[in-house]
Amino acid sequence: MxxxxxxxxxxxxxxxxxxxxxxxxxxxxxxxxxxxxxxxxxxxxxxxxxxxxxxxxxxxxxxxxxxxxxxxxxxxxxxxxxIAPEPPDPSGRPWRDYLALWTRLQRDLVLRHAWVLPITQFAPPLGPRRLLWLDRALAALDGTGLDEGEMINVASTLTGYALTDAAIAQAAGSGFPEMAEAGIEGAFDYGEVLVEVLDPATYPALSAAVRGGAFRGAEGWIHDEDFRFGLDLLLDGVEQLIARRASGGHVGGQ
The missing domain is CATH 1.10.10.60 (Homeodomain-like)
Known part of the structure; x- marks a missing residue:
């Protein structure tokens, strides 16, 4: 058997x-x-x-x-x-609203249980609770025109984003322990260090971003608007994929 x-x-x-x-x-x-x-x-x-x-x-x-x-x-x-709670019910929610909530709740779960990140970061879900979350994401995407493989890829991508954002927020909130050992405290000092070490001739784009204040303040890595920006970027891509499917297009098509 x-x-x-x-x-x-x-x-x-x-x-x-x-x-x-x-x-x-x-x-x-x-x-x-x-x-x-x-x-x-x-x-x-x-x-x-x-x-x-x-x-x-x-x-x-x-x-x-x-x-x-x-x-x-x-x-x-x-x-x-x-540690995975019952996932929200997708019934009656537009797929985009549901997946935005679904992704945020996964990010928040990791922030509450910081120890889980190294366990789940590279492991597919195997247990009944985590697989229920995957099931609900697929249910939310049902009727969008995506096939099962595409729906699973969407869910996996959003889960990966939730884990990555949680990892960055955890590191910023704890003061980046590895950087602290080198005498660097937080994202503000990280930006200052980059200003000192980057050669604009070799790293022209990154140098310009750093000197423009892209890394000024740890709050830029942990505030909700940054999480929402990345999430919207991903969901915009899913929306375009669904639109291509509705028009009979394929991945990579015009």
């Missing part, structure tokens, strides 16, 4: 494991373990999450935890899916 090829953690996430008919009832469940791990991550970051620390929090030995979860990597998969 196809389910036999699923990794054990996915069978558990999706409730596909057979329920044992004999023996004592388990003391724990995945929801309890995952909630404890999320609490630790919210308080201490991923560095504070280990099989030992989670086991201690739920009151069992680490060896007992391995009866439910095979590894820390499996635990991270569970955590990344568990």
């Amino acid at each position: 196809a389910e036999d090829r699923l990794p054990p953690i996915l069978r558990r996430m999706w409730g596909r494991e057979p329920v044992p008919r004999r023996g004592p009832r388990p003391r724990l469940d995945l929801a309890t373990i995952t909630a404890a791990a999320i609490e630790l991550a919210d308080a201490e970051g991923l560095a504070g999450v280990s099989m030992n620390s989670v086991a201690t929090k739920v009151g069992v030995a680490a060896t007992a935890l391995y009866r439910y979860i095979g590894s820390k990597d499996d635990l991270l998969v569970l955590m990344a899916d568990a």
